Every structure is written in structure tokens, then in C-alpha cells.
Amino acid sequence: MKLLLLSLLFISSLLANKVIYLSYDKVPQRVVKGEIFPITIKALSTVRDFQNIEYTFTNHNGLEVLNTIPYREEKGKYYYETFYFSTTGSQAKLPDIKATLITPDDYNSLDENLTEVINIDVVDSNETATNYDTTVLVGTKLNVVTLNPKKNFSNIIADSFEIVEYKTTNYDNKHNIIVLVATAQNCNIEKMNFKDVYKQGIESVTSSYFDSRITYYLVIKEEIENFTFSYFDLTKNRFIRINIPIIVDDDSVTTQSDIKPKDQSRELLKMKIAAGVALVGFIFILWRRKYVYLVLILIPLIYIIYLSIPQKEICIKSGSQIHLLPVDNGTIFDTTSSKLYLQKEGSTKTFIKVKLQNEKIGWVKNEDICSL
Secondary structure, eight states: OHHHHHHHHHHHHHHHHOOEEEEEEEOOSOEETTOEEEEEEEEEESOSSOSEEEEEEESOBSEEEOOSSOEEEEETTEEEEEEEEEEOSSSEEOOEEEEEEEOOSSOOOOOHHHHHHHTOOOOOTTOOGGGSOOEEEOOOEEOEEOOOOOTTEEEEEESEEEEEEEEEEEOSSSEEEEEEEEEEESOOGGGOOOSSOSEEEEEEEEOOSSEEEEEEEEEEETTOOEEEEEEEETTTTEEEEEEEEOOBOSSOSOSSGGGOOOOHHHHHHHHHHHHHHHHHHHHHHHHHOOGGGGHHHHHHHHHHHHHHSOOOEEEEOTTOEEESSSOTTOOEEEEOSSOEEEEEEEEOSSEEEEEOTTSOEEEEEGGGEEOO
16 A cells, blocks of 8 residues: 555656656658658647747667657647658667757746646746756657669659659760759659669759759760669559650750750751842842842851851860869869860850860860960
8 A cells, every 4th residue: 555655656746747748649650761751749738838849869770860840730739740750771760759848937827727637736837947857758660661672773762753854965975964853752862873874963952851853964875775763652652664765965955944055046047048148149140130239149158158167176274174064063073184175066155065085075164265
């Protein structure tokens, strides 16, 4: 009997200082290794006026914590706190979550109705925030499924994944380069990676737990006619295959607005107009037999010749950076050690496409061009 009374006194002393209660609301039944997933806990505070609830995470494994500040939804007296995690191991345990109530130094109002409902003693209303005990929600183990993908797996695990646009151009005499733009939902898109490619990397990325977008480049062998890869679709619970036909493009298709080369069709239109003027001049000469109309032929012909002459070489300053793509802050794969004269292959608004001495294709900024 005495032991029972002591136990009751001990439990009541613990409850007397407890001001926040935690429980799981939503926990996934199973997760895939590499998946981003949420858990939601339900928090109930016995203190009415408080500033915030602070959470700390300990004693977890096989997981990466993505946010320690929760996405909060308030329903009545309950706070539904959502945290996101990424599974990194084949076995995983949720962290022990410690909640601490953050209050003003002196508060004078307690939720008496709430404490009556849960039948606990009310602490002295003159206590400060430092006198309140923290509450710990012990983490549970997760059921983790490890995928067994094929060799062409892109390392993408998502609710959805879509190639928005892509283009293929020559990289050198043995390789082509694919530049693709993709979007995904519920995905760590920065983990994208392909096996058996010559080079690859991220040009730009906008990443979040919900929606993400990436510009990615792949340098592949020239003989590959179709580039095929797969990703794992979480909503369909299966691998989805994606095929990119390799059609080498001379910069006529773009992946984003600042990559777009100048429209060569306008130059062709100008040449056609000039040819038309020359033809009219020739007809006038035959009709009127006045050689003054030769000017209607000579001027357009000179203009056509001017437009058709390609700019063979341009001068590149010493120390110029050679970009893989015409994108600011993009990948730089070489830097010139001296002044170079390179063949011009094309241009955009701020970049010029050049063929390097090793036959590779690169882009230099307009400001790095020097006088011949």
C-alpha cells in the first residue's frame, strides 16, 4: 500500500510540471530508401500565452532531418507540426523529439479549463519559462524498403518527374552533350546521377520538398541514338522509363531563354529580299536597257556576299573562362593561359560559341573577346 502511494505521488509530481503533450498524428507505414517523407505530431499545451514551441532532435539513425522548424497547422487547442525527413539507410529510426515551450519571462495567464480537462495540477502562475519541464516523444522504427534498380536508374525517387525540354548538340568529335530541364514533386532532385556517362553535372537547380526544377547536362558517346533512364514513382510504386531520342541540333532548340542563339532565319530572309531586289534590277536592265539600273543589282549582291561570309576566327583574351553552356554561373571546364584565335561557331546575346584547339565546343562571354 505504501509503495502504491509513493508511486502515485511520484507520477503526480511529474504531471504537475508537464505543460506540453506530444503524440504522433501521421507516420508512414513504410518508406523507400532515398524518399523524402513527412511525419506529423500533435502538440497540446496547458499554457495559453506562449510565444513558440521549440523542437530538438536526438537519437535517430538512417535519416536526414530536413527541417527542425515545423510546418504548423492549428486546430482548436492542438498544434499539428509537420517535419520532413530523407531516408538514407536500409534501417531507420525516427528521432526522439524534445519539445520546449517558449514563453515570455513573466506571464500571468494559464488555461484553467484545459488543465481541468486533462486533470493535472496547475503550476504557480508567477513561474517563468525556465521552470517548465520539456517533453520528449520517443522515436519509432520505420519500415524501410530498399530498391533494386537497373543500371539505368537516375537516382530519382519522386511523386512525379517530368522532362520539360531538352536539346542535344556536339561536344567534341567523339561525344554529344544533352542539356535537359526537369521538374519533380516530393523529390531530392539534386541527387540526380547517371552511370556510364562521360561527364555530367548540375547547371542550375531550384529545390524544395514540394516542387523542384533542375537544368542538368550529360556528355555521352556519339554513337548513342537513344538515351534511356528510369526513376521510381512513389505514387505508382514502380520504376518509370524515360527515353530521350538523340537528335543532334545546331542550337535551334533551347533549354532556357538565355541559351537561345540568334535566329539565323532572319539572316536568310534578308538575303532573299536582297536577291529579290537584284532580280528586279536585272529585269529593269533587260526592259529599259539602261545600265544605271546596275546599281539595283550590285548593291544587293554585295550585301548578300557580306551576309554569307562567316566570321572564321575570333580573338580570346588570356585568362578567359570557357563555359560548358552559355549560362551565367554555369560549369567552367577550361581557362585560357594565353591569347587564342578560335573558330566562331555561333552566339547568344552574351556568349560566343567557339571550337577549341582540341575540337571541343565551349562558350566565352562577349567581354572576353579581344580585337583581332
